[in-house]
Amino acid sequence: MVIIKQATNRDFDEIWPILHETFLTGDTYAFSPDMSKEEGRRIWMETPLATYVAIKEDRIVGTYFIKQNQPGLGSHICNAGYVVRKDARGEGIGKIMCEHSLKEAKSFGFKGMQYNFVVSTNKLAIDLWEKCGFSIAGTLHNAYNHKEKGFVDAYVMYQWFD
Numbered sequence: 001m002v003i004i005k006q007a008t009n010r011d012f013d014e015i016w017p018i019l020h021e022t023f024l025t026g027d028t029y030a031f032s033p034d035m036s037k038e039e040g041r042r043i044w045m046e047t048p049l050a051t052y053v054a055i056k057e058d059r060i061v062g063t064y065f066i067k068q069n070q071p072g073l074g075s076h077i078c079n080a081g082y083v084v085r086k087d088a089r090g091e092g093i094g095k096i097m098c099e100h101s102l103k104e105a106k107s108f109g110f111k112g113m114q115y116n117f118v119v120s121t122n123k124l125a126i127d128l129w130e131k132c133g134f135s136i137a138g139t140l141h142n143a144y145n146h147k148e149k150g151f152v153d154a155y156v157m158y159q160w161f162d
Helices: 009-025 037-046 093-107 123-131
Strands: 002-006 050-056 059-068 077-084 112-119 135-146 150-160
Touching: 002 093, 009 037, 009 050, 009 059, 009 077, 050 093, 059 093, 077 093, 093 112, 093 123, 112 123, 112 135, 123 150
Parallel strands: 077 112
Antiparallel strands: 002 050, 050 059, 059 077, 112 150, 135 150
C-alpha cells in the first residue's frame, strides 16, 4: 500500500538521493546532473506550492511537487514534477502520484495542469500522462540535450479540468 503525504524538511534527506539519481541519468529532467543538494532542496522543497512523498513499507519511494505554471494571468494552471525511486519503478507509484496531484491541484483551485518539458524519448512517462488524461499540446524540436541520444524533442503536455 502506498501512502502519500505532504513532505516536510526532514524528508529531504531521503528525497535527495532519489532526485540526484534521476538527474544524474540526463534522460528525463533538464536539471543539471551536477546539481547540489542545496539547489535540489530549493527547487523541490522551497519553490513549489506543495511537495509530497509517496511512502511504501516505511520508506519514501517517490516524490512530486505542484506549483503555479505562470504568474498572474496564467496562475490558474499548475505544473507538477514527479520522481520515483529507481528500485520502485514499475510498481504504479507514478500513476498513484499523478492521480493524487490532479486531486490536489483541483483542491488548490487550479483549472488545469501543464507539463512544460516532457522528453520525447521518455515513452513510459508519455504513456502514463496520456492515460491520466493529458495530451501533447506542442512539440519543442531538439529542445532537450539527452545525455546519450543528443538533441531530442520535448513535449508540452496539458490537461484542462472539467
